[in-house]
Amino acid sequence: MTNKDMLGRSCVVTREEALRRILEHAAVPSPAHESIPISSSLGRIVAVEVISPSELPAFARSTMDGYAVRSADTFGAGESLPALLNVIGDIPMGVIPDRAIEKGEIMKIATGGALPEGADAVVMLEHTHAVDERTIEITRPAGPIEHVVQPGDDLKKGEVILSRGHRMRPQDMAALASVGVTTIDVFARPKVAVISTGNELVPADASPAPGRIRDSNSYNLEGLILQSGGIPVRKGIISDDEDLLRTTVKDALKDCCLVLITGGSSVGAADHTAKVVESFGPPGVLVHGVSMRPGKPLIAGWAGTVPIFGLPGHPVAVAVSFEVFVRPVLARLTGEITLPVLEGISAYRVVRANLARSISSGPGREDHVRVFLEKRDGELWAVPVRGGSGLISTLVKAVGTVVVPLGTIGIEAGDEVEVRLF
Amino acid sequence: MTNKDMLGRSCVVTREEALRRILEHAAVPSPAHESIPISSSLGRIVAVEVISPSELPAFARSTMDGYAVRSADTFGAGESLPALLNVIGDIPMGVIPDRAIEKGEIMKIATGGALPEGADAVVMLEHTHAVDERTIEITRPAGPIEHVVQPGDDLKKGEVILSRGHRMRPQDMAALASVGVTTIDVFARPKVAVISTGNELVPADASPAPGRIRDSNSYNLEGLILQSGGIPVRKGIISDDEDLLRTTVKDALKDCCLVLITGGSSVGAADHTAKVVESFGPPGVLVHGVSMRPGKPLIAGWAGTVPIFGLPGHPVAVAVSFEVFVRPVLARLTGEITLPVLEGISAYRVVRANLARSISSGPGREDHVRVFLEKRDGELWAVPVRGGSGLISTLVKAVGTVVVPLGTIGIEAGDEVEVRLF
Numbered sequence: 001m002t003n004k005d006m007l008g009r010s011c012v013v014t015r016e017e018a019l020r021r022i023l024e025h026a027a028v029p030s031p032a033h034e035s036i037p038i039s040s041s042l043g044r045i046v047a048v049e050v051i052s053p054s055e056l057p058a059f060a061r062s063t064m065d066g067y068a069v070r071s072a073d074t075f076g077a078g079e080s081l082p083a084l085l086n087v088i089g090d091i092p093m094g095v096i097p098d099r100a101i102e103k104g105e106i107m108k109i110a111t112g113g114a115l116p117e118g119a120d121a122v123v124m125l126e127h128t129h130a131v132d133e134r135t136i137e138i139t140r141p142a143g144p145i146e147h148v149v150q151p152g153d154d155l156k157k158g159e160v161i162l163s164r165g166h167r168m169r170p171q172d173m174a175a176l177a178s179v180g181v182t183t184i185d186v187f188a189r190p191k192v193a194v195i196s197t198g199n200e201l202v203p204a205d206a207s208p209a210p211g212r213i214r215d216s217n218s219y220n221l222e223g224l225i226l227q228s229g230g231i232p233v234r235k236g237i238i239s240d241d242e243d244l245l246r247t248t249v250k251d252a253l254k255d256c257c258l259v260l261i262t263g264g265s266s267v268g269a270a271d272h273t274a275k276v277v278e279s280f281g282p283p284g285v286l287v288h289g290v291s292m293r294p295g296k297p298l299i300a301g302w303a304g305t306v307p308i309f310g311l312p313g314h315p316v317a318v319a320v321s322f323e324v325f326v327r328p329v330l331a332r333l334t335g336e337i338t339l340p341v342l343e344g345i346s347a348y349r350v351v352r353a354n355l356a357r358s359i360s361s362g363p364g365r366e367d368h369v370r371v372f373l374e375k376r377d378g379e380l381w382a383v384p385v386r387g388g389s390g391l392i393s394t395l396v397k398a399v400g401t402v403v404v405p406l407g408t409i410g411i412e413a414g415d416e417v418e419v420r421l422f
Numbered sequence: 423m424t425n426k427d428m429l430g431r432s433c434v435v436t437r438e439e440a441l442r443r444i445l446e447h448a449a450v451p452s453p454a455h456e457s458i459p460i461s462s463s464l465g466r467i468v469a470v471e472v473i474s475p476s477e478l479p480a481f482a483r484s485t486m487d488g489y490a491v492r493s494a495d496t497f498g499a500g501e502s503l504p505a506l507l508n509v510i511g512d513i514p515m516g517v518i519p520d521r522a523i524e525k526g527e528i529m530k531i532a533t534g535g536a537l538p539e540g541a542d543a544v545v546m547l548e549h550t551h552a553v554d555e556r557t558i559e560i561t562r563p564a565g566p567i568e569h570v571v572q573p574g575d576d577l578k579k580g581e582v583i584l585s586r587g588h589r590m591r592p593q594d595m596a597a598l599a600s601v602g603v604t605t606i607d608v609f610a611r612p613k614v615a616v617i618s619t620g621n622e623l624v625p626a627d628a629s630p631a632p633g634r635i636r637d638s639n640s641y642n643l644e645g646l647i648l649q650s651g652g653i654p655v656r657k658g659i660i661s662d663d664e665d666l667l668r669t670t671v672k673d674a675l676k677d678c679c680l681v682l683i684t685g686g687s688s689v690g691a692a693d694h695t696a697k698v699v700e701s702f703g704p705p706g707v708l709v710h711g712v713s714m715r716p717g718k719p720l721i722a723g724w725a726g727t728v729p730i731f732g733l734p735g736h737p738v739a740v741a742v743s744f745e746v747f748v749r750p751v752l753a754r755l756t757g758e759i760t761l762p763v764l765e766g767i768s769a770y771r772v773v774r775a776n777l778a779r780s781i782s783s784g785p786g787r788e789d790h791v792r793v794f795l796e797k798r799d800g801e802l803w804a805v806p807v808r809g810g811s812g813l814i815s816t817l818v819k820a821v822g823t824v825v826v827p828l829g830t831i832g833i834e835a836g837d838e839v840e841v842r843l844f
Contacts, residue, residue: 178737205602218599388571
């Protein structure tokens with residue numbers, strides 16, 4: 001089947017096939033870099049791997065409160081035959097002791113203190129008794145480097161701390177601070193154009209004339225784009241007009257790396273979207289119709305290196321289509337590289353529940369059903385929210401979704417289901 | 423046991439008991455409100471319940487492309503005896519049709535179009551045949567309100583759309599836009615003071631003299647606070663000095679509703695923190711030592727209505743203590759009210775894996791172990807990261823944690839464990 005075959009006709013494919021076609025073309029140009037302070041880097045994607053410029057720690061440190069010792073001096077020590085050692089001083093925090101310890105000598109040290117020259121272990125306070133002000137009994141032998149972090153134990157000079165494509169977590173910020181890396185190169189957040197189409201739409205802050213409604217899908221998309229690490233760029237509300245849509249998309253292609261068009265779920269409007277996508281040259285429209293509910297009238301294609309989606313106009317269809325098709329594309333555009341081991345793992349919290357009411361589906365489609373949860377006798381039940389995909393309130397009442405897979409005719413009440421929580 | 427008993431001594435309690443004591447006092451004053459545009463409201467907490475100011479939709483709308491009909495005109499229609507009806511026009515999107523339909527009349531309508539007076543149902547295009555330009559055959563009866571959304575079906579005027587304490591999701595933004603609510607009252611994000619203590623600490627952008635290290639815990643906390651919906655407020659690095667700490671905490675109490683002090687894991691420094699917390703009057707120190715690893719030397723108390731935590735200085739202990747104790751307190755301070763049905767459900771993604779190496783613990787403590795994941799023959803294995811809680815790199819290498827519960831002596835290699843992903 002060529003792309004041209006699909007123009008203006010419904011060539012419904014499965015969700016899986018649609019996603020395959022879309023991602024096959026997702027050979028996106030590498031996003032731009034920007035250098036930002038590590039304090040602002042939470043959730044951002046590392047653009048250039050970060051190498052440790054120094055050893056961490058730079059000196060041997062104690063991990064306990066106790067005494068810095070030469071481990072050899074404690075060999076054989078026990079409750080019945082303690083080692084008697086001379087305290088030659090306290091090690092203040094933040095300085096390297098100015099003298100070495102010799103055979104039979106020890107120094108008091110706090111957690112994080114620097115070991116004096118000659119010491120190779122720390123004995124915990126708990127395993128010592130003070131005989132007098134200058135003499136300490138040690139009742140357990142200390143092994144070499146016991147309770148000591150040696151130079152480079154945490155990070156070695158030249159070691160890769162964070163790889164390209166890694167998403168910054170709080171601990172990553174701390175690791176960079178530890179070695180004095182206070183700015184980091186991250187990928188620029190991808191800009192995503194949001195175009196609302198429909199003669200019936202007015203802005204959310206306007207009073208709709210009779211027969212008109214407020215544009216709400218752009219707000220849902222704005223939130224979904226932000227959640228996915230993108231920057232939403234509103235391109236306004238336009239009427240169902242092919243030329244106007246083409247001009248608006250052309251403008252969006254200048255600064256955005258992904259274009260989302262909502263509305264136009266009627267046959268004529270969908271044709272406009274398909275024609276406009278085709279007009280930017282190959283590969284054009286790759287998907288026109290998906291065997292899922294809601295979200296069937298999806299259009300997906302590429303204008304050169306920029307993916308363009310024509311999302312159905314029903315509020316719930318917008319949310320489901322974004323989740324299933326747009327989010328994976330946007331994830332690539334952020335530059336994030338998921339660890340291979342985490343790949344099969346849902347990016348969402350998933351809970352198991354019993355289905356409270358049967359869901360009927362058809363063998364030829366995948367259903368995404370909104371549910372809320374109830375506890376009955378301590379058991380979790382997933383209750384499908386009543387109401388069609390045109391009702392935004394059904395999404396507000398829901399706490400997650402249940403998927404009825406392709407090839408089944410539904411799920412029976414009482415069956416166990418997986419609920420993906422929002 | 424009174425609070426005074428704990429001052430300066432280790433009265434180790436379980437994690438559960440510590441959390442109980444902390445939350446018991448979490449009767450926080452209601453956070454301030456602020457009014458923000460809905461576009462900026464993702465993740466914010468609703469401060470005043472939002473009521474729909476109008477019906478949604480305001481007029482009867484079609485959910486399909488087809489014909490607006492009087493359902494009575496289609497009764498009894500079938501393939502063998504179709505109803506023959508007169509098309510009297512097209513309904514353009516965005517306007518209320520200017521004439522009613524009478525018996526035997528229909529109008530062409532698109533998804534989202536307004537039904538004309540007299541019509542009470544929509545027949546899908548698929549169930550019609552055009553006889554001529556003005557006559558349509560309908561081969562299936564339409565029930566009343568079939569494929570029609572009636573006024574108020576989505577939201578009724580006066581209906582509560584969002585409750586106080588609800589965390590804003592993308593669909594919530596869309597629902598508010600639908601009824602023209604473009605600003606929303608949310609709770610102000612709680613300001614959280616971060617104080618780093620230790621004579622050995624220098625700022626992350628400084629070059630530490632021998633024996634000194636860079637302050638990194640404040641960066642970890644900054645990230646954790648942001649993740650939890652708070653605003654981190656750096657109060658700088660101070661030396662281990664009781665008076666200086668008191669002055670700094672006093673200053674923090676002016677603008678912050680939660681104070682985190684890190685470092686001071688040595689006995690003397692912990693005493694400073696405990697004394698300072700006590701100095702602000704009752705209830706003072708409520709927890710001084712928790713039977714968990716890492717994170718044992720935790721101090722928690724309240725200065726009036728402001729919770730204060732003295733977190734251990736080891737990087738991993740900071741992360742674990744935050745997770746276990748600070749996050750639940752901060753969650754209350756955001757004003758969020760979790761749906762009761764979601765209460766027992768982890769706020770994190772959790773995966774099950776086989777433990778790759780035995781973890782030894784002690785019956786008297788709970789262990790939080792950092793792990794990474796590996797796939798072996800398609801099975802997921804959790805591999806404990808080697809290295810003590812003083813090493814930040816262990817947290818960077820990990821993808822999650824495994825908890826060894828209190829009262830067990832460890833978990834054997836091969837056993838199934840739950841990994842809470844970061």
